Amino acid sequence: MNTTPPRVLTIAGSDSGGGAGLQADLRTLFACGVHGMTAVTAVTVQNSLGVTGFVEMAPEVVAAQILAVATDIGVGAAKTGMLASAGIIEAVADACDQVGIGRTGTTPFVVDPVAASMHGDQLLTDLALEAVRGLLFPRATLVTPNLDEVRLLTGIDVVDRAGQREAARALHDLGPEWVLVKGGHMWADPECLDLLFDGSEFVELPGPRYDTKHTHGSGDTLASAICSRLARGEGVVEAVRFGKEFVVRSVRASYALGAGVGPVSPLWRLEG
Numbered sequence: 189m190n191t192t193p194p195r196v197l198t199i200a201g202s203d204s205g206g207g208a209g210l211q212a213d214l215r216t217l218f219a220c221g222v223h224g225m226t227a228v229t230a231v232t233v234q235n236s237l238g239v240t241g242f243v244e245m246a247p248e249v250v251a252a253q254i255l256a257v258a259t260d261i262g263v264g265a266a267k268t269g270m271l272a273s274a275g276i277i278e279a280v281a282d283a284c285d286q287v288g289i290g291r292t293g294t295t296p297f298v299v300d301p302v303a304a305s306m307h308g309d310q311l312l313t314d315l316a317l318e319a320v321r322g323l324l325f326p327r328a329t330l331v332t333p334n335l336d337e338v339r340l341l342t343g344i345d346v347v348d349r350a351g352q353r354e355a356a357r358a359l360h361d362l363g364p365e366w367v368l369v370k371g372g373h374m375w376a377d378p379e380c381l382d383l384l385f386d387g388s389e390f391v392e393l394p395g396p397r398y399d400t401k402h403t404h405g406s407g408d409t410l411a412s413a414i415c416s417r418l419a420r421g422e423g424v425v426e427a428v429r430f431g432k433e434f435v436v437r438s439v440r441a442s443y444a445l446g447a448g449v450g451p452v453s454p455l456w457r458l459e460g
């Protein structure tokens with residue numbers, strides 16, 4: 189009999205182009221040696237040029253998927269991606285409470301507050317932002333906003349490293365245990381510095397900025413790689429260091445796809 193690997197649940201939307209969303213999560217989790225499970229929130233019509241539409245799942249179906257896998261298979265860590273609406277966020281918060289995911293329980297919970305695609309297509313209604321702040325952030329072990337999401341959530345327009353620290357403090361005040369302010373969108377910075385904060389100590393995670401436009405799915409890849417380590421029982425700092433190294437190598441391995449933006453690739457982990 190083989191040993192059962194660690195299990196991670198992603199609560200996210202489908203990207204028909206296969207570069208982001210739950211497809212990026214599943215391939216990252218696979219490359220990290222983890223059994224991935226999905227609670228599908230929405231199905232997007234998407235390719236390398238952007239998102240042209242989506243349909244949402246009914247909130248009770250999202251909740252039922254979470255309960256089905258958690259009560260049978262078990263969840264070592266969970267993450268959220270595209271959540272689409274306030275109704276889905278309420279259902280996710282309630283289902284997570286029922287099965288011990290997040291700070292009301294013991295299972296690490298990573299909230300990636302996806303608001304729009306990298307092409308600027310909206311993936312969350314304006315009303316749902318308040319639910320992200322009020323219902324998800326206080327339950328999160330770790331939140332991983334990019335700088336556009338930081339602006340939407342806090343009103344802070346981060347343009348330099350001092351602003352990144354100010355934003356980390358403001359986000360921590362919303363209730364998560366840890367905050368990771370990602371620096372991929374700090375375009376003037378020659379590096380991609382991600383900043384981790386637990387309310388008292390800052391941990392800087394420096395990294396190169398590769399000269400490529402093919403970074404679709406980098407946020408999902410980072411959060412999934414982090415979850416693969418949290419599900420093994422690692423601490424947040426160790427898991428985030430692993431995730432950062434993993435995503436850097438995945439950006440380096442990114443490839444062109446279609447006529448637009450290609451995805452980062454976790455496939456480097458499976459080669460050789």
Ligand SMILES: Nc1ncnc2c1ncn2[C@@H]1O[C@H](COP(=O)(O)OP(=O)(O)OP(=O)(O)O)[C@@H](O)[C@H]1O
Binds near residue numbers: 305333400408439
């Ligand atoms: N060009 C790049 N070279 C190296 N690392 C990068 C690059 N762009 C982003 N990253 C890293 O990828 C991760 C995701 O960062 P980013 O700030 O772009 O988040 P995101 O907008 O949620 O990602 P995406 O929307 O592309 O899925 C971070 O660790 C960031 O530092």
Ligand SMILES: Cc1ncc(COP(=O)(O)O)c(N)n1
Binds near residue numbers: 201202203269305407
């Ligand atoms: C279903 C889904 N989830 C998340 C993203 C964000 O990824 P990106 O910012 O790389 O477009 C996306 N485009 N689609």
